[in-house]
Amino acid sequence: MSREMKQKLAFALLTVAAVVVVVPVLLVAGYIIWRGAGAISLEFLLSAPRSGLKEGGIFPAAVGTVILTLGTAIVALPLGVAAAIYLSEYARDDLLTRLIRMAIINLAGIPSVVYGLFGLGLFVLFLRCGTSILAGSLTLGLLTLPVVISTAEEAIRSVPQSFRVVSVSLGGTKWQTIRHLVLPNALPGIITGVILGLERAAGETAPILFTVAAVYLPRLPRSIFDQTMALPYHLFVISTQVPGMPVTFQFGTALVLLAFVLSLNAAATIIRSHFRRRRSW
């Protein structure tokens, strides 16, 4: 085979590989829209389930997922960003730092159902939060931490070192430099990372199974110590636990969850490109 042929062949194979990646995404999205779009109506979106979940809508579950996502952000954002600042700006390369980094990597590798069990043991039982939005948010927050820490650290490190030197040479302390120069410039990257982490949390079922999710709770939660329904768990229940469930309901629920996650993704993209255009370095 000539070199030119090899070149063309390699090019073709790489193109195919890239296209293959896109196909499943389109198929999944297309299939869910095709099967689920029929279920979407105002009633489906804005009313509670009735008649053993077979009628009505998904309103409490959708609201629950939004609340849990917010709760996750409230837990993971401050903790994750603080850890990232420590690791990138203050930590020396010593045993403690290496232990922390190893812990973060391992945290990212723990199966989500283990987070669920851990949350049940620590937050629900030991800390007596009960099965509650608080316990669920803390569990999902832990699950999200590794993503938040690593993306925030990346964003903080990408702020040029020369800016820090200039800030210090203008009489800034280390903390002032971080607070007034590094963090504002790392913010878009941090926000993007947090949203990516939240996407994963929003779609998780196992961690909320034991810590917060209710099978059937048609009212909205009243406090953070209340249980709530949530879309992923609702989808699991109506897909496996309810005989004779209309299939369009399952796909409709999946569609709403997918739309929520994808809109988070879109928000992350918009924020990133908005700031990138404004960025001057």
Place this chain on the structure above:
Amino acid sequence: MTTTGVPAKIRVEDVSFAYSNAEALHGVSLDVYPNEVTVLFGPARSGKTTLLRLLNRLTDLLEGTRRTGHIYLDGQDIFAPDIDVTELRRRVGMVFAMPIPLPMSIRANITYGLQLKGIRDRALLEARVEGALRAAALWDEVKDRLDAPASALSGGQQQRLCIARILALEPEVILLDNPTSGLDPISTSKVEASLHELKQRYTIVAVPHSVQQAARIADRAAFMLGGEVIEVGTARDIFTRPREPRTRDYVEGRFG
């Protein structure tokens, strides 16, 4: 240029300094006098920039360095434990080789250091912005677009902005590390001209771009080589009748 009877603004006494992997300065002593331009010149890796960065302790930012000897600013040891290093850096400002405007507006670049110092009074900040930009000969070019990003300025304007944001802090000493390295000849001559204005009010220590520039801007010059100060003297002496053969060879372009 006589300095008889004037006390040194900065006194460097037998300073040796090493980075974690290499020695950079060896037994350097030097006096810097007020209202003069003192240049540190010599070939690459002779320790000029290291000495400059020691003068406002920017070397603190690196780990694993070793230092002996003393540096006095107005007779006060700048490495003494009770020294407020942020205050030192306001008194001894640094202009870097490449202009590094902070990623914010022209105005914010100048108010940044002032705000870190705790100045909130808007009228005072505005007055300092105008004063600093006028002193750096930039006011007329930017007065109508103070809120434009600093990165939109030309290289020469950026470097004058970097000088302006130091001036806003009302320093006593200005350090310039090859401040014209990235600039075209016209911008360079503007920066050089501004030095003659600035030394009326400040003490200036500069690492020049070349021997020619050193001779143009210096009142006093120190020739450095291999981490040592070979010869210090008035600009006239150093550039026309150096005592040391190595200085003469370098000034006459025989090496470096």
